[in-house]
Amino acid sequence: MTTILPDAALDALLAQDVPYGDLTTDALGIAAHPARMSFTARGAMVLAGTEEAARLVEKAGGRVLRFEPSGTEVGAGTVFLEADGPAGALHRAWKVAQTLVEYASGIATRARRIVDAAxxxxxxxxxxxxxxxxxxxxxxxxxxxxxxxxxxxxxxxxxxxxxxxxxxxxxxxxxxxxxxxxxxxxxxxxxxxxxxxxxxxxxxxxxxxxxxxxxxxxxxxxxxxxxxxxxxxxxxxxxxxxxxxxxxxxxxxxxxxxxxxxxxxxxxxxxxxxxx
Structure with a gap:
């Protein structure tokens, strides 16, 4: 899929989840530590929203190393997004990006099953x-x-x-x-x-x-x-x-x-x- 949600929509998602900073990460003093993050499918699924997840990582201050595009069918255990950067940046993007991909991929997977059935x-x-x-x-x-x-x-x-x-x-x-x-x-x-x-x-x-x-x-x-x-x-x-x-x-x-x-x-x- 080539389309991606506009930055304004992604900014709003981040603002909802991290309106005034990440209290836990900042209070622990680990925000600047080098970190790495990966997303793995726990079961077979059709990916959707991975472009948005990658962009969320970038907007939070991380660097995307690779990701599989929306529409890709993956099996259990497939790593489909990897990123690195400061721990604070990856923690900001983590849950928003994960939840977005999970909900979107659920819809895509169910749609694909009906398509495949007929x-x-x-x-x-x-x-x-x-x-x-x-x-x-x-x-x-x-x-x-x-x-x-x-x-x-x-x-x-x-x-x-x-x-x-x-x-x-x-x-x-x-x-x-x-x-x-x-x-x-x-x-x-x-x-x-x-x-x-x-x-x-x-x-x-x-x-x-x-x-x-x-x-x-x-x-x-x-x-x-x-x-x-x-x-x-x-x-x-x-x-x-x-x-x-x-x-x-x-x-x-x-x-x-x-x-x-x-x-x-x-x-x-x-x-x-x-x-x-």
């Missing part, structure tokens, strides 16, 4: 990331080989039942109006049944988003709409995980929408910090 299918993650952590979450999703379903309300047309509750015209009328107002956008409609899916597809929807419908329902929608010109994209959403991704792919789905990578354990990273 070869040839696009896995798109929703915007249900932890509030305030979108930049890092997006980077982690991409590191795992997935893409973003939508980054926010400003960029895509996605009509939920909560929108349709306010509409009085037939679907073909308001779908045509959406196409007139935003002709460069795909029109996505979320549905809760096979019957709804077929009806909205016939009204001209580009993408049918299936809310928590099982693979057999997805197959039924694909079969019922495949002769439309053009046929809609049928995309399961809600409840898509690595456990059922292959079943949706086998049903004919080529786009899976999921929030699963955002929820779960962080990756486990061991940090060793000691005298150089």
């Amino acid at each position: 070869p040839g299918v696009t896995v798109a993650c929703t915007r249900k990331n932890f509030p305030g952590a979108k930049d890092l979450s997006v980077k982690a999703v991409r590191a795992g080989g997935a893409v973003m379903h939508r980054l926010g309300l400003s960029e895509t047309l996605l009509v939920f039942s909560e929108h349709r509750a306010f509409l009085t015209e037939s679907p073909d009328v308001w779908i045509a109006e959406l196409r007139r107002k935003a002709p460069e956008k795909k029109i996505v409609v979320e549905v809760g049944s096979v019957e709804e899916a077929v009806a909205f597809a016939r009204a001209g929807t580009d993408v049918i988003q299936l809310e928590k419908l099982p693979p057999d329902a997805a197959r039924a929608v694909i079969e019922a709409t495949r002769r439309l010109t053009p046929p809609p994209v049928v995309a399961p959403a809600g409840g898509v995980t690595e456990a059922n991704a292959a079943a949706y792919a086998a049903a004919g789905c080529r786009l899976l929408i999921t929030s699963a990578p955002f929820f779960g354990q962080p990756a486990d990273v061991q940090v060793v910090l000691g005298p150089a």
Whole structure:
């Protein structure tokens, strides 16, 4: 991954953790001692946020010797970041950098598992990331080989039942109006049944988003709409995980929408910090 969080964001992370200096390190009188630090994967994982971790080390006053980029798949025991410098600098960066990599790599690893479970299918993650952590979450999703379903309300047309509750015209009328107002956008409609899916597809929807419908329902929608010109994209959403991704792919789905990578354990990273 070539993108990296801006320095202002990383400065804020350091300021939250070390607002007025490192009391313990300073009081012990060891801040100037030469030190070395390494980050090691305790288990298999897909790395994410390593560029930010390296930059945090640099901003704290350390020197990065090497690191593996985001998106790299590593096994247990792999050392993926090494740095040296004054002990005070490495102690300032240590926990912030470790935690950032652990959370981001957890997301990337879960995303990669879904991608691997459904070869040839696009896995798109929703915007249900932890509030305030979108930049890092997006980077982690991409590191795992997935893409973003939508980054926010400003960029895509996605009509939920909560929108349709306010509409009085037939679907073909308001779908045509959406196409007139935003002709460069795909029109996505979320549905809760096979019957709804077929009806909205016939009204001209580009993408049918299936809310928590099982693979057999997805197959039924694909079969019922495949002769439309053009046929809609049928995309399961809600409840898509690595456990059922292959079943949706086998049903004919080529786009899976999921929030699963955002929820779960962080990756486990061991940090060793000691005298150089």
